[in-house]
Amino acid sequence: MTLSDLDLGAVQLPPEATRLRQEVRDFLAAERAAGTVLGRPDSWLTGWDPAFTRRLARRGWVGMTLPRAYGGGGRSNLERYVVIEELLAAGAPVSAHWVADRQAGPTILRHGTEAQRSHFLPRIAAGACFFSIGMSEQDSGSDLASVRTRAERTANGWRLTGTKMWTGGAHVNDHAIVLARTDESEDRHAGLSQFIVDLRDPHVRVEPIRLLSGEHTFNYCHLEGVELTDEALLGRPGDGWRQVTGELALERSGPERFLSTLPLLSALVGQLQRTGACSPEQQARVGRLTARLASIRQLSLGVAAALAAGRPADVQAALVKDLGTRFEGELVNEVREILPIAARFDATRGSYPELLATAILHAPGYTLRGGTNEILRGIITRGLELSR
Known part of the structure; x- marks a missing residue:
């Protein structure tokens, strides 16, 4: 590895990704109107809804990067990135298929026998087979x-x-x-x-x-x-170790590592707009959070592009996970200071106080799951030493 390997560079999404993003937003607007998408923090972990997964699958949004020969969409990593980014931003209930789509399917495709691919991959793409x-x-x-x-x-x-x-x-x-x-x-x-x-x-x-x-x-x-x-x-x-290492790059680098608490940030902005009085200091602090989010997203997109090109990105994935999950936890604390309203589980579901209460209780897990950040910093340090 060299220093140039660590510099992933800026990634431009293809034109088809823009059209796809609007399709997903239209779909989510209809689901939100039906009451099935409630803007939950950590929805990729706790939002288990097989029926929602099957509706995504019918649109070709589960198993997107799996080959068509196995029932997948045959689409690019960046197209899939756009879909899951929108789902996470909306707090959609996607945990039923999350692991199967993110890593079990690609791992079986890469390392499995033909019998395993033929059996599992079409079921994953159909939203009918879920993995832990x-x-x-x-x-x-x-x-x-x-x-x-x-x-x-x-x-x-x-x-x-x-x-x-x-x-x-x-x-x-x-x-x-x-x-x-x-x-x-x-x-x-x-x-x-x-x-x-x-x-x-x-x-x-x-x-x-x-x-x-x-x-x-x-x-x-x-x-x-x-x-x-x-x-x-x-x-x-x-x-097993070689296989797991590749699997962890998929697990650690996606937008779920920095978007788990985005519904809370969106709720904060909505609450500030409704009050009609947002101070310059509040605006500046929201702006700083948004800037951090944008920079981590660009790094995550770079890892997605590297993996799509078949390049190793273990160190970069660890960096995304470290920066992203720390941001998620710090966002919760920052939001509480920007708008000091009491967190309440008994508040209206989806309201700012209720989402804040949910995010606070989920926050301890952000830097633990997928590898503790202390371990990940060791991986990053070794990668930088090898790049000298």
């Missing part, structure tokens, strides 16, 4: 190389034993891509493999981990001797 992430464990979150979940060889395939933690949607989703140790090695990054696990298997036990708000999004996922055939292995045995 089976990476983190207790004491093995950002340090994935220390996972203790084991996959042992059997006469018919593999037996999977261990407990995954923070497994979002495991209580409602269909499958998880699970990282497990298949071989002991002095190199911690060797001997890891990925498996596609049916979350409804009788030997999978899901235990809820509730958010501060009481919402049930995350889980412990106990794998109690899950029997798998060789068809469940994703990629080659021992290639």
